[in-house]
Amino acid sequence: METTKNPLVEALIQERLAQKLTQGQLAEASGLSRRALNLIEGGGDCTLSTLQRLLDTLGLEPVARRTRRMTLDDVVQESEEELFDKPAAPGG
Template sequence: MTLSRTGTDALVMLELGEKLLQRRLGFNLTQAQLANAAGVSKRTLERLEAGESTQLTNFIRVLRALGLAHGLETLIPESTSSPIEQLKLQGKQRRRASSVREPKEPTKPWTWNDKT
């Protein structure tokens, strides 16, 4: 796929739809047959192939019906961390993002208020 970073969302969807269309035709399936196999409506499949907006679940269902779901793992690759980070996080997985903390100013030590 030759989708550039500068391509608009509409262009990306249009190219994905074209690729789905070509794959469906390669399997010699009608829109009705593929829609039925994927569990989506024929109109939803028409929208996907035309590059129109639809739900992500519908796209995934069509990919599964075409035997292309294995390619989803390459969309967002596993994150790689440094060996030091792996040792620190051994047994732990990040669950949320955190902001960079700025160091606190040193505080004065606590003393009794004996000045009465």
């Protein structure tokens, strides 16, 4: 069974690949073992300090932002769109 990875982990992996770094290279530059990085990229937990070391090594900055929560109206609209297989009219 395949699990969906945390978006933060996905972003770390994508940035590592974009910089053409192997797990071993990123781990060494971050002061981690390759096994530890492999576990993190596989969905395992890590401490905030470990996460910060990885982000620093990749030249990334963590950003916290508020997410939009769905309202009951949003859920009803989404259900109607799926049921009738058409987008809702603008404005509700």
